[in-house]
Amino acid sequence: MNNKNEINQVKNSMESFRSDFPVIDQLINNKKLVYLDSAASSQMPNQVINEVSRYHSNDHANVHRGIHSLSHRATETFENTRKNVSEFINSKNTNEIIFTSGTTESINLVAQSYCRPRLKKNKKILISHLEHHSNIVPWQIVCEQTGGSLDVAPINQDGEIITEKLIDMIDSSVVLIAISHVSNALGSLTEVKNIIEAAHSKGVPVLIDGAQAISHIKVDVLDLDADFYAFSGHKMHAPTGIGILYGKEELLEAMPPYKSGGDMISEVTFSATTYNDLPYKFEAGTPNISGVAGLGAAINYIREIGIDNITVHENSLLDYMTSELQDVDGIRLIGTASKKVGVQSFLLKDIHSHDIGTILDHQGIAIRTGHHCAMPVMEFYGISGTARASLSIYNNHEDIDHFIKGLDKVITIFN
Amino acid sequence: MATQKKTGNLKELYKKLVIEHARKPQNFGCMELHSDSSKGVNPLCGDKIKIYILQEKGHISKISFEGVGCAISIASASLLTETLKNQSVAQAKKYAKNFIMIMNSNHESSENKKKFNNRDLETLMAVKDFPTRIKCATLCWQTFLSAIEGKDIVVTTE
Ligand SMILES: Cc1ncc(COP(=O)(O)O)c(C=O)c1O
Numbered sequence: 001m002n003n004k005n006e007i008n009q010v011k012n013s014m015e016s017f018r019s020d021f022p023v024i025d026q027l028i029n030n031k032k033l034v035y036l037d038s039a040a041s042s043q044m045p046n047q048v049i050n051e052v053s054r055y056h057s058n059d060h061a062n063v064h065r066g067i068h069s070l071s072h073r074a075t076e077t078f079e080n081t082r083k084n085v086s087e088f089i090n091s092k093n094t095n096e097i098i099f100t101s102g103t104t105e106s107i108n109l110v111a112q113s114y115c116r117p118r119l120k121k122n123k124k125i126l127i128s129h130l131e132h133h134s135n136i137v138p139w140q141i142v143c144e145q146t147g148g149s150l151d152v153a154p155i156n157q158d159g160e161i162i163t164e165k166l167i168d169m170i171d172s173s174v175v176l177i178a179i180s181h182v183s184n185a186l187g188s189l190t191e192v193k194n195i196i197e198a199a200h201s202k203g204v205p206v207l208i209d210g211a212q213a214i215s216h217i218k219v220d221v222l223d224l225d226a227d228f229y230a231f232s233g234h235k236m237h238a239p240t241g242i243g244i245l246y247g248k249e250e251l252l253e254a255m256p257p258y259k260s261g262g263d264m265i266s267e268v269t270f271s272a273t274t275y276n277d278l279p280y281k282f283e284a285g286t287p288n289i290s291g292v293a294g295l296g297a298a299i300n301y302i303r304e305i306g307i308d309n310i311t312v313h314e315n316s317l318l319d320y321m322t323s324e325l326q327d328v329d330g331i332r333l334i335g336t337a338s339k340k341v342g343v344q345s346f347l348l349k350d351i352h353s354h355d356i357g358t359i360l361d362h363q364g365i366a367i368r369t370g371h372h373c374a375m376p377v378m379e380f381y382g383i384s385g386t387a388r389a390s391l392s393i394y395n396n397h398e399d400i401d402h403f404i405k406g407l408d409k410v411i412t413i414f415n
Numbered sequence: 416m417a418t419q420k421k422t423g424n425l426k427e428l429y430k431k432l433v434i435e436h437a438r439k440p441q442n443f444g445c446m447e448l449h450s451d452s453s454k455g456v457n458p459l460c461g462d463k464i465k466i467y468i469l470q471e472k473g474h475i476s477k478i479s480f481e482g483v484g485c486a487i488s489i490a491s492a493s494l495l496t497e498t499l500k501n502q503s504v505a506q507a508k509k510y511a512k513n514f515i516m517i518m519n520s521n522h523e524s525s526e527n528k529k530k531f532n533n534r535d536l537e538t539l540m541a542v543k544d545f546p547t548r549i550k551c552a553t554l555c556w557q558t559f560l561s562a563i564e565g566k567d568i569v570v571t572t573e
Contacts, residue, residue: 073558081544104431115541351486352484352485352486353485354487354548354551355429355485355486355487356483357546358425358428358545358548359425359429362425369460370459370460370461371460371461375461378461384459384461384463384483386463413434414429414434414486
């Protein structure tokens, strides 16, 4: 995508970032850790770890509730991060950013608050064949609750959503389209912009599951014109238990609360309760404030490196990893989309992915094995699971060389 | 820099016998004529197994299994069928309970090893040094118990 010089420049500067991640610097089974499981959860740099610690050591109090200084500071950290997220994904308004516990909760929120009142018999949710279980099951449940149905757009052998087919399936019976920006099992990059445009021309809103996109490529919700966009902190170098739902203001305004309790009300009497304004209407209960602090630091960190530099670095590593993998005897690559983000799934001879995982772990190499919470994808390929290596900012060519060498050992043991 | 103590020995885990059983499992396949059967799944990894038993006069006269899984789970199931074939039902149950108990016990004593009284099965002891893989080895034994006790449930590891 870029010329060689540019890639080399990025490569050199990325090496210096690796040392920001203390977890990476350790021995597993007396071998240097090679962490290739960032798609499951990415590691945190010192900047994030220190910010979470700083928050706990200096500012901790409940948000929006106290008149005292600590509560004010905690609230400031909390609301500044909301602004930070809004700028990061380019949302029009800060109140369109809702803190959730992660992608899963974000999707459940939309299923119950947006779709449940609108779904009924002969109304549908449209998803694709490559979704993560958390972008399947919440829709199945709301369909069961309402009599609505779930439609599934097909994928091709390379593991790409067939955009034209999906677009053909859109009509006025579709209440919402919910698709991933990037597939977690295959790495395929979905043509979300085209899909959103086609959906809007038929008056249908679109939710994008951005869990696997957010730390790897530029996400601009205004440019995409996404109606909802969901992602998790722990897949973008922030702690676990914090995530975001972005929603267009006019849609969120019209939606009822999803959970109820403190903070989401403006007045409570026993006869009636008035709900608070956006975004608080959706944030009942004391939130994960330290997680929010960490998320803010993670966004600052990504901005400092530059998301475009991250994309260049990871793409060049993915190209290298894919071409090295192709030379391994008996390998079958699963997920060969023309546009991909930092993930490669594969099978090795008839060796079960768990055995590959154990033998690699023994050499300090961490990959994911199994169905990756995407059983329909596995069923599509007629397999029970894959081994998956996924990349992030801290990975380098040496990691990939170790990984490929590690596969030799797998082959030796099974011969 | 954090370090960690070395875990189990790969060569012990993937002994020749285990690989052979995984490659060419014994008593593999569906047995149409059976008195008991049960299914087991590991929802985390998607492994599936089904065990078929033919009981005659309080003995297990035939036993087979089918399914998909890693080398450890297939080898364990294959060894299970070899071990339990022709055993009395009471003895087989004892074997299964003992196997599961030993696999899940924290300290491995040489006493435990002896209790297997079966050299082939003892090759699976190395699995104990790989805590993430213990369920792979025990799923078929649990499924066997469910079948022989006539429980109409799918056994899951979770
Ligand atoms: C594409 C995709 N969607 C959703 C999720 C769920 O994210 P979380 O578990 O953080 O809620 C994941 C995480 O594995 C994912 O990869």
